Amino acid sequence: MTNLSRRGRSRLRILSLGAVAALALSACSGGVTGGGGDEGTEEGPIRLGMLAPFSGSEAAFGPYMKNGAQMAIDEINEAGGVLGRDLELVTEDDACDATSATAAANKLITSGIVASVGGYCSGATLPTLPIFSGAGVPMVIPAANSNQLVDADENGVFLINGTGDQQAQAALKWAEKQGVKRLALVDDNTDYSADLADAVAEQADGTGIEVVLEESVTAGESDYSANVNSILSADPDMVYWTGYYQEGGLIAAQLASAGYDGELLVADGTVDAKFSEIAGAAAQGVEGTFTQTPDMLEGADDWISKYTELYGEGPGPYSTQAYDAVRVVAEGIKQADSTDSEAVIKAIQDIDGLELFSGPLKFTEDGTLSEGGFAIVEVGPDGAFVLKDDLQS
Amino acid sequence: MLQLVVDGLFVGSFYALVALGYSMVYGIIKLLNFAHGDVYMVGAFAGYVLFSTATGLAASGGLMSLLLVLLIAMIFTGLLGVFVERVAYRPLRGSPRLAVLITAVGVSFILEYGVRQIMGPNPRVYQVRLSGETFNLLGARITLPQLILFAVAAGLMVALNFLVMRSRDGRAMRAIALDPQAAKLMGVNVDRVISRTFFIGSALAGAAGVMAGAYYGTIDFLMGFVIGLKAFTAAVIGGIGNLYGAMLGGILLGLLESFGTNFLGGQWRDVFSFACLILFLSFRPTGILGARVVERM
Numbered sequence: 068m069t070n071l072s073r074r075g076r077s078r079l080r081i082l083s084l085g086a087v088a089a090l091a092l093s094a095c096s097g098g099v100t101g102g103g104g105d106e107g108t109e110e111g112p113i114r115l116g117m118l119a120p121f122s123g124s125e126a127a128f129g130p131y132m133k134n135g136a137q138m139a140i141d142e143i144n145e146a147g148g149v150l151g152r153d154l155e156l157v158t159e160d161d162a163c164d165a166t167s168a169t170a171a172a173n174k175l176i177t178s179g180i181v182a183s184v185g186g187y188c189s190g191a192t193l194p195t196l197p198i199f200s201g202a203g204v205p206m207v208i209p210a211a212n213s214n215q216l217v218d219a220d221e222n223g224v225f226l227i228n229g230t231g232d233q234q235a236q237a238a239l240k241w242a243e244k245q246g247v248k249r250l251a252l253v254d255d256n257t258d259y260s261a262d263l264a265d266a267v268a269e270q271a272d273g274t275g276i277e278v279v280l281e282e283s284v285t286a287g288e289s290d291y292s293a294n295v296n297s298i299l300s301a302d303p304d305m306v307y308w309t310g311y312y313q314e315g316g317l318i319a320a321q322l323a324s325a326g327y328d329g330e331l332l333v334a335d336g337t338v339d340a341k342f343s344e345i346a347g348a349a350a351q352g353v354e355g356t357f358t359q360t361p362d363m364l365e366g367a368d369d370w371i372s373k374y375t376e377l378y379g380e381g382p383g384p385y386s387t388q389a390y391d392a393v394r395v396v397a398e399g400i401k402q403a404d405s406t407d408s409e410a411v412i413k414a415i416q417d418i419d420g421l422e423l424f425s426g427p428l429k430f431t432e433d434g435t436l437s438e439g440g441f442a443i444v445e446v447g448p449d450g451a452f453v454l455k456d457d458l459q460s
Numbered sequence: 461m462l463q464l465v466v467d468g469l470f471v472g473s474f475y476a477l478v479a480l481g482y483s484m485v486y487g488i489i490k491l492l493n494f495a496h497g498d499v500y501m502v503g504a505f506a507g508y509v510l511f512s513t514a515t516g517l518a519a520s521g522g523l524m525s526l527l528l529v530l531l532i533a534m535i536f537t538g539l540l541g542v543f544v545e546r547v548a549y550r551p552l553r554g555s556p557r558l559a560v561l562i563t564a565v566g567v568s569f570i571l572e573y574g575v576r577q578i579m580g581p582n583p584r585v586y587q588v589r590l591s592g593e594t595f596n597l598l599g600a601r602i603t604l605p606q607l608i609l610f611a612v613a614a615g616l617m618v619a620l621n622f623l624v625m626r627s628r629d630g631r632a633m634r635a636i637a638l639d640p641q642a643a644k645l646m647g648v649n650v651d652r653v654i655s656r657t658f659f660i661g662s663a664l665a666g667a668a669g670v671m672a673g674a675y676y677g678t679i680d681f682l683m684g685f686v687i688g689l690k691a692f693t694a695a696v697i698g699g700i701g702n703l704y705g706a707m708l709g710g711i712l713l714g715l716l717e718s719f720g721t722n723f724l725g726g727q728w729r730d731v732f733s734f735a736c737l738i739l740f741l742s743f744r745p746t747g748i749l750g751a752r753v754v755e756r757m
Contacts, residue, residue, distance in 0.1 A: 122581040124680070162581075256727060283727035288686055289676040290474075292467040293721030293729060300722075313583055317676055324594065324603050344585045345678045 116175035117185030135386030139393035189213030235266035237441035251303035255310030316345025323349035343450030472714020481661025487701035497688020503666025541662025699747030
C-alpha cells in the first residue's frame with residue numbers, strides 16, 4: 068500500500084511537472100511570436116510599446132510622451148477599442164542612450180507589442196530600428212527626427228515629427244527673415260544634432276546666408292569658453308545651436324558673458340524651460356525652432372484642459388505627437404482589420420487625411436510628414452518658450 | 461590671443477585643484493585614486509544641498525555665503541575622502557597595486573550611482589549663481605566671478621603649499637612619500653598622515669566642485685568622470701606625485717585645450733588633450749617636473 072501510494076505520488080509529480088513545463092513553454096512561445104505576427108495576441112489587449120527617456124539628461128520629456136499616449140489610448144478604449152479589443156501602453160526607459168535603448172526594445176518585443184509609438188532621442192532610437200523591424204513591429208516615432216532615421220530604410224518606420232531637413236528649412240527661413248548674413252552652426256556630435264547642422268549647411272548653399280563656422284562641442288563638460296572663443300572670432304550675426312538644453316544653457320550663458328551680442332537660435336532639443344534655468348539671464352531673447360506644442364495650436368484648448376485635469380500639469384513638448392502616434396497606429400490597425408504587421412504598415416502608409424494636431428496626415432514615400440510644421444518660439448518672461456512666428460508667411 | 465590665455469588659466473585652475481588631490485595621494489601611497497573625480501562631483505552636490513536647504517543663504521547670495529558653503533562642503537568631502545580611504549583602501553594596503561586600482565574604480569561607481577539614487581538622474585541647477593561685472597584687460601574679457609574663483613583656487617593652492625612645506629604634518633607626508641618604512645621607524649604615525657592626505661586632497665576636489673556648480677550653474681551625477689580624467693592628465697603632464705607639477709600640469713592642460721580648440725576646432729579638444737597624455741606617458745612618463753620620482757626609488 069505504502070509503495071503504491073508513493074508511486075502514485077511520484078507519477079502525480081511527473082504529471083504536474085510536465086504541465087508546468089508545457090505552460091511555461093506555451094507562455095514563452097506566446098511572448099516570442101507575439102511581436103512577430105498575429106499568433107498569441109488574438110486575445111486580450113493590443114499592446115503598444117513606447118521607448119522614451121524617463122531618466123538621464125532628457126528625462127523631462129518621457130512623462131509628457133507617456134501621458135499623451137495614455138490619453139489617446141484611454142479615449143480609444145472608451146469608444147470601444149480597436150477590433151473589439153482594448154489598447155494597452157507598455158513603456159520602457161531608454162535613458163536617451165543607445166545601449167539602454169536596444170535592451171529596452173528587446174524587452175518590449177518580448178512583452179508582445181504590436182507596434183511602437185516611442186522614440187525621443189535620435190541616437191537612442193536609431194539602433195532600435197533594426198530590432199523592431201526585424202521583429203515585424205511597425206514604428207510610428209513621435210519625437211526623434213534625425214534624417215538618419217529616414218535613411219536607415221528599415222521597413223515600417225514613420226515619423227510624425229518634422230525631420231531634420233524640415234527643421235533646417237525653418238531655421239534658414241527664419242534667419243533670412245531676420246536679415247542674417249553670417250551664420251555659425253554649433254552641434255554636440257550626436258546623430259540628431261550633427262545631422263541638423265549638416266542639413267542647414269547644405270541648404271544654406273545658394274541662399275544669401277554664409278555659414279561662417281561649423282563647430283562641434285563635447286557634450287557633458289561644463290566649460291565651453293574655448294568654443295565660445297572660436298564662435299566670437301568667426302563673428303556671426305546668428306548662432307544656431309542644434310544640441311540639447313543642458314549644453315545649450317551653458318553655451319548661451321558663456322556666450323553672453325563673453326560679450327556676444329548677435330542672435331542665438333536653438334533647435335527643438337533645447338526648447339525646454341530648463342534651458343532658461345541653466346542659462347539664467349542669458350536666456351532672454353533666445354529663439355528656437357520647434358514643433359508646435361498644444362498651447363501654440365488653435366482649437367486645442369479642450370485638449371489642454373483635459374490633459375491638465377488628468378495629469379495635474381499642463382501638457383509639455385511631444386505630448387501631442389505621442390497622442391497622435393497612438394491614433395495613427397490605431398487607425399492603421401483598424402484599416403488593416405488585423406494586427407498583422409505587413410497589413411498594418413501598408414494601412415498606415417495609405418492613411419490620408421486623418422486629422423492630427425499638425426494638420427491632416429499624409430505620409431511621404433519615406434514615411435515622413437508631407438508638411439513639417441516647424442515654428443519659431445522665443446523665451447518668454449517666465450523662462451518658458453512661447454510662440455513667436457508660425458513661419459506660415 | 462590674450463583671451464585664450466585667460467580662459468586657459470581659468471579652466472586650468474580647476475584642473476589643478478582636482479589634480480592636486482590625485483598627485484598627493486599618488487605621491488604618498490602610489491595609488492591612482494580613480495574615485496577622486498567623483499569626490500569633486502559629491503562636493504558640487506553637497507554645495508547644492510546646502511544652498512537649497514539654507515534658503516536664507518541662497519537669498520543673500522553674497523560672496524560670504526559662497527565661501528561658507530565652500531568651507532562646509534570641503535569639510536564634508538574631506539571626511540568622505542577619509543572614510544573611503546579607511547573602508548576601501550587601507551584594508552588593501554599590503555595587496556598588489558592592481559587590487560587597489562580596481563577598488564578605486566569600484567568606489568567611483570558607488571559614489572556616482574549612490575548620488576544618482578539619492579538626488580535622481582536629472583541635472584540640477586544651482587540656486588546661487590555668480591554674476592558680476594566684466595573687465596576688459598588688453599582686449600581680453602574677464603568677469604568678476606572668474607577673478608573671484610581664480611583667487612580662491614590660488615589661495616587654496618598657496619595654503620596647501622604652506623601646509624606641505626612648512627608644517628609638521630607636511631614634513632611627515634614628505635617623509636612617507638620618500639620611504640614609508642623608515643618614516644614609521646622614525647615614529648611617524650603613517651595611518652594618520654595618510655588619512656590627513658586624503659582629507660586635504662578630497663577637500664580641494666570638493667571646493668572645485670562647489671565652485672564649478674556656482675559658476676557654470678548645472679551639475680549632474682556623472683560630472684566627475686571627465687574632470688577626473690582631465691585631472692589625471694594634468695597630474696601626469698606636470699609629473700605625478702609632485703605638487704608643483706600638479707598645479708603646472710593643470711594650468712598647462714587648460715592652456716593646451718584653449719589653444720587647441722582655437723586652432724583645430726571644438727571637436728578636437730579632448731582628442732588633443734588626451735593625445736598629450738599619451739605622448740607624455742610614452743616619452744616622459746615622469747612629467748615635466750617629475751625628476752624627483754626617480755630620486756625616490
